[in-house]
């Protein structure tokens with residue numbers, strides 16, 4: 001897994017490195033060389049334009065420019081002021097060194113001159129703004145960024161695309177859209193989420209020192225990004241001596257007369273994920289529709305109110321069914337009412353592994369009055385519990401006093417309030433967004449994000465059905481729950497890609513995802529086992 005560090009912690013690693021004898025100047029030189037190396041490896045690079053800012057990100061650019069010049073590349077550095085005028089000692093020294101070495105410069109060019117220069121470039125190296133950037137981009141960089149994005153050259157950003165917050169992943173109104181980002185020391189959360197997903201291109205981490213890996217881990221990573229091989233632990237082949245019950249049974253509780261589809265999709269997804277036996281329990285007036293759609297899945301009709309929403313009279317039946325199941329999912333399409341809240345509360349009190357999604361989470365928010373971290377039914381529970389909120393649901397769970405999370409880091413913070421209050425390893429919050437994180441008490445795991453095709457109605461219901469199936473299938477193995485949840489997200493994402501290939505990226509509906517879950521799981525398992533591809537010998 002690759003560690004992800006908050007920007008402040010990256011600075012701590014920098015300080016720790018200097019204590020171990022690697023000076024900031026040395027780091028800047030290594031950063032510049034690393035960037036130059038990545039540029040050269042792109043191939044066909046004769047002309048490079050390096051755009052530099054006034055801080056140390058610019059310093060990295062001057063070092064890279066001198067290195068590329070030394071390798072015979074035709075380099076031009078564009079800078080806002082004369083190199084001698086740079087106020088930071090380090091940046092000024094490396095700029096002066098590059099000038100002495102014969103690197104040619106262009107100081108404060110008018111827009112048309114910059115545009116003509118960029119037309120000659122094979123690669124643009126973006127070293128305007130790094131982790132020191134905040135607010136809106138000021139002149140001249142706003143104009144420079146527009147020119148970079150309009151030119152046809154390949155763009156490599158150093159550390160962070162200029163204009164992006166490496167912490168929040170929010171881009172200013174001007175932001176470089178890079179083909180590659182060479183980021184220093186470690187991944188940063190803003191590169192992996194929100195606008196960061198659109199503007200970074202391929203991300204390469206340059207560790208800069210042999211001590212970095214150790215120091216980054218010591219700095220307490222805010223999250224860990226998985227590699228496919230990490231999933232081996234949760235994809236281990238199970239015994240062939242199975243029957244439909246030993247493969248794990250799932251109970252899905254949800255649906256309403258108004259929304260029967262969500263629970264139906266969740267139940268089908270659980271079956272496609274590999275649960276041997278799935279039961280769907282829903283309000284009586286929706287059960288008939290459901291059974292007509294589901295030949296392989298028995299549907300149990302539950303007592304309902306005048307609106308076709310499950311009532312608290314369903315409690316005993318549901319608990320009995322839950323007791324016989326390996327895992328339960330509650331929530332999809334269920335609506336929030338006194339009855340459904342009572343049901344969620346009862347299931348929390350049961351000892352069957354539980355996934356709570358959608359209206360199940362909204363019931364939980366109502367039950368806990370936005371104070372989930374202080375809610376004993378959750379914190380005292382010992383059986384596995386996975387909550388799968390999107391940002392809005394997560395916001396409701398952690399309380400009215402905190403704003404709805406609007407970045408990966410704020411998702412992580414809110415999810416941690418919940419899991420840390422519990423303190424046990426049996427609770428995981430899967431905080432869903434364009435960068436989903438599976439947050440357990442020990443660490444937050446970031447699966448590779450799926451394609452935009454996943455942003456379709458019912459996609460979350462499919463995911464929660466798959467989660468319940470995974471819990472059921474692994475119930476005897478005491479798996480690392482956050483990793484297991486991340487594995488499910490990875491399969492869900494891969495199903496999105498497969499479905500997009502089949503029906504077109506704009507056309508994917510949740511049902512298309514369900515149909516390819518099995519193929520997606522096989523592909524992820526195979527890649528986990530053979531990251532380099534199967535050995536033909």
Ligand SMILES: NC(=O)C1=CN([C@@H]2O[C@H](COP(=O)(O)OP(=O)(O)OC[C@H]3O[C@@H](n4cnc5c(N)ncnc54)[C@H](O)[C@@H]3O)[C@@H](O)[C@H]2O)[C@@H](O)CC1
Nearest residue numbers: 014028054055056057129130131132133134136137138159
């Ligand atoms: N952390 C580390 O260990 C290392 C950091 N290095 C580099 O140093 C960078 C950080 O350097 P700095 O802290 O000097 O910061 P930056 O170089 O990212 O930015 C600081 C400069 O940008 C200006 N600026 C900030 N906001 C602006 C805005 N909205 N519009 C226009 N200008 C704005 C500031 O006035 C300042 O001149 C990293 O991104 C990385 O590239 C590397 O040199 C080596 C190692």
Ligand SMILES: [K+]
Nearest residue numbers: 126129160162
């Ligand atoms: K940059």
